[in-house]
Amino acid sequence: MNGASATMMHEEVVFHFCPVCGGKLQSRVVKSEEPARLVCSRCEFVYYLDPKVVACSIVEIDGRIVLLKRGIEPQKGKWVMPGGYVDRGEEVRAAAVRETEEECGLKTRIRGLHGVYSYPGRITVVIAYLAEAVGGDLKAGDESVEARLVHPADIPWAELAFQSTTDALTEFCKRKKQQDRGSAGR
Numbered sequence: 001m002n003g004a005s006a007t008m009m010h011e012e013v014v015f016h017f018c019p020v021c022g023g024k025l026q027s028r029v030v031k032s033e034e035p036a037r038l039v040c041s042r043c044e045f046v047y048y049l050d051p052k053v054v055a056c057s058i059v060e061i062d063g064r065i066v067l068l069k070r071g072i073e074p075q076k077g078k079w080v081m082p083g084g085y086v087d088r089g090e091e092v093r094a095a096a097v098r099e100t101e102e103e104c105g106l107k108t109r110i111r112g113l114h115g116v117y118s119y120p121g122r123i124t125v126v127i128a129y130l131a132e133a134v135g136g137d138l139k140a141g142d143e144s145v146e147a148r149l150v151h152p153a154d155i156p157w158a159e160l161a162f163q164s165t166t167d168a169l170t171e172f173c174k175r176k177k178q179q180d181r182g183s184a185g186r
């Protein structure tokens, strides 16, 4: 993927110079009801710091889901769903499919939107899909040390990377239980 490692980086990076003319950027209130912006002192270019969009997939295979153990920082050694940054101009669903294949070797088909996760002060917006495997073999990609199929009852909650992973999987398990109750009542 084009790295969740960049997540950390972008949150720490401070931009000093205008990407258009190289002039000095200054923090300035452009609209009173909005946060201060970085504005070029030379050409007035406004450098908007936009959110970063992450697309990921909850890939379900025979009642279990794919989790990857991260081999890189941040959150090295913790578990995540396959996913990564959406490229500019890329369809979000296509990014989820691409990242999933890159990270765990599985070709997938999106079954639907699972949820959107964002948090105050955080730059990433995580869009999680439900997906099914349609080909390939499960294996750890470049950025993982292990790929595993995990039953919802065995999710390692204390070892998950990122709040969005915990929140997406919590919701997944809750809906599973509701579905199970629904089918048991029939």
Ligand SMILES: [Zn+2]
Pocket (backbone or CB within 6 Å): 018, 019, 020, 021, 022, 023, 040, 041, 042, 043, 044, 045
């Ligand atoms: Zn400039």
